[in-house]
Amino acid sequence: MCSTPWKLLGGLAVLAGSMLALLLVGPIALPKHSATNPSGINATAPHPVPILPEAWPLSLAAGAARVVEGTFRLGDTFGNVLNQAGVPGRLIDQLAHAVKPDFNVQRIRSGRAYKIYFTPDNELVLFRYQRSEQQTVLVAKGASGWRAIEITIPYKIRPRFIQAKVLGSLEGALEATSIGRTGAIRLAHELAGIFAWDIDFSADLRVNDNVNLVVEQRFLEGRFVGFGDVLLAELNIADRVYRAVRYQRLGAATAYFTPVGQSLQRAFLRSPVDFTSISSGFSHRRMHPILNIAKPHYGIDYVAPAGTPVHATATGTIAYVGRTGQAGNHVKIRHGGSYTSHYLHLSRFADEIKVGDSIEQGQVLGYVGRTGLATNNHLHYQLDQSGTFVDPLRINLPAGAPLADELMPDFIRQRDAWISILREGQVDRPLVLAGSGE
Numbered sequence: 001m002c003s004t005p006w007k008l009l010g011g012l013a014v015l016a017g018s019m020l021a022l023l024l025v026g027p028i029a030l031p032k033h034s035a036t037n038p039s040g041i042n043a044t045a046p047h048p049v050p051i052l053p054e055a056w057p058l059s060l061a062a063g064a065a066r067v068v069e070g071t072f073r074l075g076d077t078f079g080n081v082l083n084q085a086g087v088p089g090r091l092i093d094q095l096a097h098a099v100k101p102d103f104n105v106q107r108i109r110s111g112r113a114y115k116i117y118f119t120p121d122n123e124l125v126l127f128r129y130q131r132s133e134q135q136t137v138l139v140a141k142g143a144s145g146w147r148a149i150e151i152t153i154p155y156k157i158r159p160r161f162i163q164a165k166v167l168g169s170l171e172g173a174l175e176a177t178s179i180g181r182t183g184a185i186r187l188a189h190e191l192a193g194i195f196a197w198d199i200d201f202s203a204d205l206r207v208n209d210n211v212n213l214v215v216e217q218r219f220l221e222g223r224f225v226g227f228g229d230v231l232l233a234e235l236n237i238a239d240r241v242y243r244a245v246r247y248q249r250l251g252a253a254t255a256y257f258t259p260v261g262q263s264l265q266r267a268f269l270r271s272p273v274d275f276t277s278i279s280s281g282f283s284h285r286r287m288h289p290i291l292n293i294a295k296p297h298y299g300i301d302y303v304a305p306a307g308t309p310v311h312a313t314a315t316g317t318i319a320y321v322g323r324t325g326q327a328g329n330h331v332k333i334r335h336g337g338s339y340t341s342h343y344l345h346l347s348r349f350a351d352e353i354k355v356g357d358s359i360e361q362g363q364v365l366g367y368v369g370r371t372g373l374a375t376n377n378h379l380h381y382q383l384d385q386s387g388t389f390v391d392p393l394r395i396n397l398p399a400g401a402p403l404a405d406e407l408m409p410d411f412i413r414q415r416d417a418w419i420s421i422l423r424e425g426q427v428d429r430p431l432v433l434a435g436s437g438e
């Protein structure tokens with residue numbers, strides 16, 4: 001390889017930390033000398049357009065002498081934006097054609113940001129297009145001509161301590177901590193999910209209850225882009241203390257546990273669908289809205305827009321998928337122990353759902369509809385235990401499995417890291433870890 005690009009890469013030493021994270025995305029390490037030669041561009045030699053180094057294209061940006069940045073507006077095209085920045089039309093056509101298999105410039109959308117980098121001789125060296133928050137398309141010259149690649153920029157995570165005092169709603173309390181409305185809504189929603197089985201935030205909160213959190217702040221290239229997971233929560237609500245610790249195993253989904261590793265989840269989800277209201281609860285005798293006779297209602301009717309995904313409330317095996325008269329499109333799942341769950345009136349089933357399949361808690365079974373005997377779009381959800389219908393909102397369902405013994409050391413390591421952040425932020429009231437999350 002010619003040495004010029006690596007000279008340009010000398011500017012690498014000044015790269016921001018976020019760019020260094022990109023090392024993770026490519027297998028090719030930089031030659032040692034380039035990282036130790038911060039002298040940058042040779043001021044007297046000519047500056048041919050550097051060659052795109054495999055897996056390290058963003059480094060080209062470091063050697064650029066001029067950068068044009070902006071956001072595609074309605075009516076803007078790849079061509080006119082590059083042309084206005086000073087790229088000759090002939091080159092634009094040539095590179096748009098060359099990169100087409102990987103990046104169709106016709107598909108550029110308004111509202112997306114771009115950056116165009118030039119050499120000291122004012123030649124295009126790199127075009128950068130922000131496809132989404134993390135997805136970035138880079139167009140640069142490779143050994144065999146112009147090419148485009150898409151990379152994912154990883155979030156940099158910095159934990160933050162947040163302390164809120166309740167005056168009215170949880171959302172309001174969080175918003176008063178200066179995290180902003182969007183952040184408050186997101187974190188309130190997260191907490192409602194984490195403590196779904198333990199706290200009803202619309203009913204249980206009292207004035208002066210307090211909420212202590214350690215949460216993920218996500219940064220992209222030094223810019224705060226929003227909150228991620230709640231890492232640690234300690235809530236004092238109506239004279240009770242609730243605690244949750246996030247645990248993430250490599251490659252596995254995150255889950256929440258008490259500080260001693262008891263699961264905060266139940267073996268069953270509280271509800272199978274993100275609903276807007278409950279139109280009928282469980283009852284041994286109610287007036288049927290269509291048949292107009294008193295009939296028992298052995299399930300819960302969750303009202304939700306047609307097409308809302310319906311999730312399996314617990315791990316199990318599909319026992320029935322099909323259409324049964326008044327029930328409409330119906331899925332039945334047999335769970336370990338003595339439970340069976342039913343999902344009725346679905347508009348359609350999820351692809352590839354069939355009898356005998358094993359299914360995970362939370363997996364999508366189908367979508368809300370009004371098939372069978374139904375006046376509106378809703379999910380009729382029903383649970384039976386050893387052949388007897390039970391009220392899913394009242395029975396005390398079994399708890400999820402506690403953390404396995406062999407995972408405890410790793411869990412404790414993660415937990416203690418979040419606790420130390422909570423302690424630092426909370427110097428006047430040290431966290432007492434004794435006991436479970438209650």
Ligand SMILES: [Zn+2]
Pocket residue numbers: 280297299300301379380381
């Ligand atoms: Zn019903």
